[in-house]
Amino acid sequence: MNPDLEPYVEFSESLQAMINGALTFVQSVLSPGWRQNQILILIGLALVSWLLHRVSGQMLQEYVRKREGWSKWQLRVVVQVKRRLGLIWFAALAYAVYLVMQNITWPSRSYIIGLAATLAAVWVGIAYAARLVRNRPLRRLVMYALWVYATLYLLNVADEAAAFLDDVALEVGDFRLSLLTIITAIVVIGILFTMARIVSTTTASSIRKNEDISPSMQVLAVKGVQIVLYGIAFFMGVKAVGIDLTGLAVLSGAIGVGLGFGLQKVxxxxxxxxxxxxxxxxxxxxxxxxxxxxxxxxxxxxxxxxxxxxxxxxxxxxxxxxxxxxxxxWSHSNDFVRLDIYFGTAYGDDPHLVRKIAIDAAAKVDRVLAHPKLPVCHIVGFGDSSVDYILRFWIRDPTGGLTNIRGNVYLALWDAFKEHDISIPFPQREVRMLGDAGGPVQDDRQSVRLSAPAAD
Known part of the structure; x- marks a missing residue:
């Protein structure tokens, strides 16, 4: 035989053996007898489990709605239980029927029912164990792979299926990559990633509780631990299934150069x-x-x-x-933040009194610090219609907002100035009505003064 055709021959023989086994089982089920009776019993149990799932799921939902103060993890557990109530009921009912039939008839007449009960229980356990994998696509892939493996193992055809999957392979020179290797690598890497996530979560929690480490260093330490653990998990998973990474060194280097040019911003x-x-x-x-x-x-x-x-x-x-x-x-070295606001008063008001009133008004506003950094007020100029001041005050909670605290200080100044009869002037215009061109100028007593706010 040609050596190049041996993998194809082995693959064909494995496939033919699996097909023959499946056809034999189907033929035995279709023939009257205890195998057919067990299949009919399982179908009936499936229907009863579906009805119990609908009823008990509604009851569980009503029970949860009447409870208050449940944490998120408790609600997630209830959701997962409700989602798989049908399978749980089927496993429980199948086990009960299996135990009864073991005592009243021959054990071989309940073998398929016991196998279905065990398989349903294993599926439930795998579904809950897979919740440890946080990534949803990876979790589903791991769960389905474990379901298939558990089913084949309980049916005693795991070796034949493994041989079949190993025959489905891609061979390039000395490099061989089979379907079995890919599935095994995905499952092993998924399990190792889950373990790495659990360890990294525990380590991150310990790092965040350490008050001697600054927040930025905590973030850096957590990310460093995650990168190391996930990197170790990936390489251990790849090596565990026998994939040699040395052959990919040149290819990965070329890919790295290409990514370096294409992902400069990243x-x-x-x-x-x-x-x-x-x-x-x-x-x-x-x-x-x-x-x-x-x-x-x-x-x-x-x-x-x-x-x-x-x-x-x-x-x-x-x-x-x-x-x-x-x-x-605003809070790099400390939490103190200074804010400035500007205002003006009329020339007839005592500037010494204005400064004192402004400082006292600002000090009474919530969030304005009165110690150790006191508010201060200074004259910054003599305007066209007012004496201009700057009021400076400090806060130490900039996360509470800046605009609102400025507004509160302005309101405090307004109330304080109104209480002490201090006026806040606004620009005015004076219009003098003169006589005709070339004529005598009208007497000053005939002039008209119109006062109005200046245009914005």
Missing amino acids: VSNLVSGVIILLDKSIKPGDVISLGETFGWINSLGARYVSVVTRDGKEYLIPNEDLITGQVVN
Whole structure:
């Protein structure tokens, strides 16, 4: 026989053996006897389980609605139980029928029912165990793969199926990649990724509870642990299934060069994110201004920084913009923020009294610090119609907003000036009506003065 045709012959023989076995089982089920009776019993159990699923699911939903204060994980457990109530009922009923038939008839007459009960129970266990995989597509892939493997194993055809999947392979020179290898790699990597996620979550929780580590270093440490653990899990999974990565070194290098040119912005943002975490220029909770955006840092990502504004909008700002642009960090070294407001009073008001009233009014406003940084008021100029002042005060909670505190201070000044009869002037015009051109100028007593606010 030609050696090149041996894989195809083996594949054909494995496929033919599986088809023959399936046809034999179907023929035995279609023939009258206990195998057919067991199949009919299982169909009846499936219908009863479906009805119980509808009834018990509605009852469970009503029970949960009457409960208050349940946490999210409790509600998730209830949802998962409700979703698989039919399979749970089928496994329980099948086991009950199997135990009864074991005592009243020959064990061989209940073998298929016991096998179906065991298979249903294993499927339920796999479905709940797969919830540990957070990524939804990967979770479903792992769950389906384990379901198939458990089914084949309980049917005692796992070796034949493995041989069949191993025969379906792609061979290029010394490189051979079979369908069995791909499925095994996906399952093993999924399990290792799940273990890595559990370890990284526990480690991240411990790091975040350590108050001696700054917030930015906490983020960097958590991301570093995640990268290391997931990288180890991936390479261990690939090596566990026997895939040699040395042959992919040249190809991966070429791909890396191509990605380097095509993803310059992405790489720049990743590097900028690492720099931000290392130099501690910004950290979660800081209040920053970047252009027209004012808000506080919600989270630091690998590619962007999440900034939440006072109106609830969340801006995803690339890390490169924070490195290359001018950023105002209102709480970089401390939480103290100074705000300035300008106002003017009439020339007839005593400036010493105006300054004292302004300082006292600002100090009584909530959020304005009275110690250790007191409000101050200074004259900044003599305007056309008013004496101009600047009032400076400090706050230490910029996340509470800046516009609202300025507005509250303005209202306090308004009330205080009104109480002490201090006027806030506005520009005025004086219009004099003169005589005809060349004629005598009218007497000053005939002049008319019109006062009105100046145009904006």
